[in-house]
Amino acid sequence: MPGQHTVLKRGGLYWDRETVPPSVFAERVARIQAEIAKAGDDAWVFYGDSQSYGAPAYVSGFLPRARSVLVLVPRSGEPTLLASVGPRDVPAAKTLTAVEDVRPYVRLPREAIRILMERQLGQKKVGLVGAHAQLSEADWQAISSELPEVRWEQRDAIFNELRASKAPVEQAVISKAGAVVSAGLDAASSALQPGRSVRQAIADVDKAMRYAGAEDLRLLISVGQGALRPAHDGIIPERQPISLLAAAEVQRYWSEAARTYNGDASLASQAVEAMAAAAKPGVTAGAVAEAARAVLSSATGWTATSADDYGLGNGIGLDLEEPPFIRAGSAEPLVSGATLALRVVLPGSIAGRTIAVA
Amino acid sequence: MVDVKTDLQQRLERVQAAMREQGIGTLVVYSSGQHNMLRMDQLWYLADWRSIGPSALLIPASGSTKLLVTPVWDVERAREAAGVKDARGLRAEDLADAIRKETAGAAQPVAISGRDIMSMAFAQELGADSFADGEKLIPSLAATRTPLELERVSRAAEIADIGFQALQATARVGMREYELAAEIEAAMQAAGSEDNFGLLGAGSHNIAIRPPTERQMEPGDLIIGEITPCYQGHFAQLCRTLILGEPSDVQREKYDMLIEAQSAGFEAAKPGRPSANIAKAVNGVISAAGYPEYCRQPYMRTRGHGLGFGGIVPYDVTEDSSPMLQENMTFVIHPNQYIPETGYMMLGDTVVIEPNGPRPLTKTPRQLFWKS
Numbered sequence: 241m242p243g244q245h246t247v248l249k250r251g252g253l254y255w256d257r258e259t260v261p262p263s264v265f266a267e268r269v270a271r272i273q274a275e276i277a278k279a280g281d282d283a284w285v286f287y288g289d290s291q292s293y294g295a296p297a298y299v300s301g302f303l304p305r306a307r308s309v310l311v312l313v314p315r316s317g318e319p320t321l322l323a324s325v326g327p328r329d330v331p332a333a334k335t336l337t338a339v340e341d342v343r344p345y346v347r348l349p350r351e352a353i354r355i356l357m358e359r360q361l362g363q364k365k366v367g368l369v370g371a372h373a374q375l376s377e378a379d380w381q382a383i384s385s386e387l388p389e390v391r392w393e394q395r396d397a398i399f400n401e402l403r404a405s406k407a408p409v410e411q412a413v414i415s416k417a418g419a420v421v422s423a424g425l426d427a428a429s430s431a432l433q434p435g436r437s438v439r440q441a442i443a444d445v446d447k448a449m450r451y452a453g454a455e456d457l458r459l460l461i462s463v464g465q466g467a468l469r470p471a472h473d474g475i476i477p478e479r480q481p482i483s484l485l486a487a488a489e490v491q492r493y494w495s496e497a498a499r500t501y502n503g504d505a506s507l508a509s510q511a512v513e514a515m516a517a518a519a520k521p522g523v524t525a526g527a528v529a530e531a532a533r534a535v536l537s538s539a540t541g542w543t544a545t546s547a548d549d550y551g552l553g554n555g556i557g558l559d560l561e562e563p564p565f566i567r568a569g570s571a572e573p574l575v576s577g578a579t580l581a582l583r584v585v586l587p588g589s590i591a592g593r594t595i596a597v598a
Numbered sequence: 599m600v601d602v603k604t605d606l607q608q609r610l611e612r613v614q615a616a617m618r619e620q621g622i623g624t625l626v627v628y629s630s631g632q633h634n635m636l637r638m639d640q641l642w643y644l645a646d647w648r649s650i651g652p653s654a655l656l657i658p659a660s661g662s663t664k665l666l667v668t669p670v671w672d673v674e675r676a677r678e679a680a681g682v683k684d685a686r687g688l689r690a691e692d693l694a695d696a697i698r699k700e701t702a703g704a705a706q707p708v709a710i711s712g713r714d715i716m717s718m719a720f721a722q723e724l725g726a727d728s729f730a731d732g733e734k735l736i737p738s739l740a741a742t743r744t745p746l747e748l749e750r751v752s753r754a755a756e757i758a759d760i761g762f763q764a765l766q767a768t769a770r771v772g773m774r775e776y777e778l779a780a781e782i783e784a785a786m787q788a789a790g791s792e793d794n795f796g797l798l799g800a801g802s803h804n805i806a807i808r809p810p811t812e813r814q815m816e817p818g819d820l821i822i823g824e825i826t827p828c829y830q831g832h833f834a835q836l837c838r839t840l841i842l843g844e845p846s847d848v849q850r851e852k853y854d855m856l857i858e859a860q861s862a863g864f865e866a867a868k869p870g871r872p873s874a875n876i877a878k879a880v881n882g883v884i885s886a887a888g889y890p891e892y893c894r895q896p897y898m899r900t901r902g903h904g905l906g907f908g909g910i911v912p913y914d915v916t917e918d919s920s921p922m923l924q925e926n927m928t929f930v931i932h933p934n935q936y937i938p939e940t941g942y943m944m945l946g947d948t949v950v951i952e953p954n955g956p957r958p959l960t961k962t963p964r965q966l967f968w969k970s
Binding site: 242243244245246247248249250251252253254256289290291305306307326327328329331332362371373374375376377378439440442443444446447450451453466467468469470471473496498546549585 | 631632633634635636648650651669670671672674677713714715716718719720721722726774775777779780781783784785787788790792793794795796797805806808809810811812813828832895897898899908935936
C-alpha cells in the first residue's frame with residue numbers, strides 16, 4: 241500500500257553481499273538474456289525511480305535514493321547502469337550494484353541514447369521494462385524521437401512473471417524486512433501514549449525501524465475512526481483505537497504489516513487470516529479477496545467498503561506494490577513462492593501481514 | 599503569526615492574474631505523488647497539502663479550485679488543508695478520465711503543469727499533448743518568499759539546527775552511520791519535520807557526501823552532514839563537519855578557509871546582483887588557497903541552491919547562474935569542498951536575502967565541531 245513518498249531514501253544504504261550474493265544477479269542477468277533471446281529482442285531497458293525501482297534492482301541490486309535509474313541489458317554481454325548521481329558519486333554508487341559499468345547522468349535521454357548507440361542498437365528491437373509506468377513522457381519523447389528506427393516492445397508482462405515467485409534468498413531478505421516492521425510496531429506500543437503528539441510518537445517508531453536497519457520506510461496512522469494518514473500534529477487521546485500500518489525496505493526488499501492499539505481488531509484479523517488461508521498456488525487473487533469479503537460481510541454492522549478503498553493486498557518484494565493485486569474479480573492466479581502483503585483496514589481497526597504463498 | 603488562508607488566497611490570486619494575462623482559461627497542476635528536491639511542488643504550494651498518490655488541482659482563471667485526490671481514502675485529509683475548498687477522492691486508474699471530463703467543460707484553453715513528471719502511460723491516457731504548456735507559470739511567481747513561507751522556512755532552519763544538535767549529542771565511536779542518521783531524523787521529526795533531504799557520511803578521508811552505511815565510526819572520523827528538513831512544505835539546509843577527536847592543525851586551517859569562502863559568498867549575495875557572483879566569490883577564496891581544480895567537476899557541482907518548495911529560483915548557484923538575487927529569496931550557500939589534505943568537508947547555511955544582504959536562518963555556529 242502506498243505511503244508518503246519522500247524526497248530521499250535516507251536509511252542505511254549498502255549492499256550486504258552475504259545476504260544477497262553477487263551470484264544472484266549473475267543468474268538473473270543470464271535468465272533475462274535468455275528471455276531477450278526468446279522474445280527475439282536485442283536488448284531490454286529496465287527503468288525505475290526511487291518510489292518503484294523493482295525492475296532495475298532485479299538485474300542490478302541498485303536503487304536510486306532520489307530520482308531514477310536505467311539499466312541496459314543486452315542479449316549478450318555485460319549490462320550498463322545509468323544512475324542519477326554526479327561523477328564524484330560513482331564510486332559510492334558502484335558499492336551498491338553488481339553492474340561494473342556504472343555511469344552518471346544529469347539528463348537521462350542524452351545518456352540513454354548514448355549507451356543504446358554504443359551498443360549499436362539504433363536499428364534493433366529493444367524491450368522496455370518499468371518504463372511505461374515510470375518513465376516520464378518528456379524523457380520518452382526525447383529518447384524515442386532521436387532513435388526513430390528502434391522497434392520498442394513492452395516487456396513488463398514477461399518480467400512480472402519472472403519475479404512473481406521469490407527465491408529462498410529473496411524470502412529471507414523479506415523476512416528481515418519483516419523483522420524491521422515488527423520492531424517498529426513493537427516500539428509503537430510504548431510510543432503511542434495519550435497526551436503526546438502523533439508526530440512525536442511516529443518519530444520514535446521511525447527511529448526504531450531505522451536503528452533496526454531500514455533503508456526506507458512508510459508509516460500511516462489513524463486515531464479513532466478516521467482515515468489513515470502520515471504523521472501529523474494531533475494529540476493522542478485517551479481510550480481511542482489507533483491503527484498503524486508500517487512498511488520497511490531492507491536490502492531493496494519490502495515487507496508490510498499492521499497493528500491496532502487500544503482497540504478490537506478481531507474482525508480485521510479474521511479477514512486477513514481468511515485471505516492467508518486461501519492464498520494457495522493456483523488460486524486466483526480474486527478468490528483471496530472473496531475470502532476476506534465473506535468474513536467482513538457476514539459480520540453484523542460491517543461492510544467491505546473501507547477495506548476495498550484501501551485494497552486488500554498485493555504482491556510485495558522489490559516494489560512495495562507488485563502484481564498480483566488482491567481484489568474482487570481478479571483472475572490472476574497465485575504462484576508458489578509469491579509474497580503478498582495482506583491487509584484489512586476498517587474504521588477504528590486494522591490488521592495486516594506479509595506472507596509467502598506455499 | 600501570519601494568517602495561512604490569507605497567504606494562500608493571495609498566492610492563488612497571483613496565479614489567476616497571470617493566467618488571465620497569458621490567456622489561460624484553466625490550469626491543471628498535476629502531482630505524481632512522488633516528491634523531488636529539484637522540482638518545485640506546485641500543487642503543495644497552492645493547496646497547502648502534500649499528495650500521497652497522483653493528484654491534480656484544477657485552477658480556473660477566476661473562481662474556486664477543485665482538487666482531485668488519489669488514493670480515495672486520502673480525501674478526508676485533503677479537505678482539511680487550508681488551500682483546498684473542494685476535493686474529490688477517486689481511484690488512481692480513474693484520474694486521467696476525471697481530469698479530461700472536468701476540463702472539457704472548463705474555461706479554455708487548458709494548460710497543464712507536471713508533464714515532466716507524468717509517466718508515459720498516464721500522459722497517453724490523459725492525452726497530455728492536447729493541453730497547453732503551463733509548467734513555468736507558478737515557479738515564475740514563487741521566486742521570493744511570502745511572509746508565511748518565510749515563517750515556515752525559518753522554522754525549517756530551526757529544525758535543521760535541532761538535527762545538528764542531535765548529531766553532536768549522539769555521535770560516538772562504534773556507532774553505525776545509519777544509527778546516527780536515525781537519531782538526527784527522529785529529533786527533527788519530533789520537532790515538526792515532515793521530510794528530509796538528509797545525507798550523512800563518515801570517514802578519515804571522505805571523497806564526497808554519500809548516504810549513511812552500516813560502517814561503524816572510528817576515532818578521527820570526519821562526520822559530514824547535509825541536513826535538510828522540511829516544515830509544512832518548506833525545506834532549509836544546514837551543512838557542517840564534526841570530527842570524532844581533536845582536529846589537526848591542517849583540518850582547522852582548511853575549515854577556516856571554508857568559513858572565509860562562505861563569508862565571501864555572503865558578501866556577494868546582495869539584492870540586484872547575479873547569483874553567479876556568490877559562486878565566483880566562494881571559488882575565488884578556495885582557488886587563491888591553491889585549489890582551483892577542486893572548484894570544478896568532478897569535485898564540486900554547485901555553491902548553493904534555492905530552497906523552499908523543492909528546487910526554486912535561484913536554482914543551482916554556479917559561476918554560470920543567471921538569476922538576479924531579490925529580497926526574500928531563500929537559498930543555501932555551501933562551500934562544501936574536497937581538499938586533498940583533509941578529504942571532503944562541509945559548511946552551509948540557509949539564508950534569506952534582505953536589503954543589505956543575506957541573513958542566515960540557520961543558527962548553528964559556523965565552525966569546525968569536534969568531540970573526544
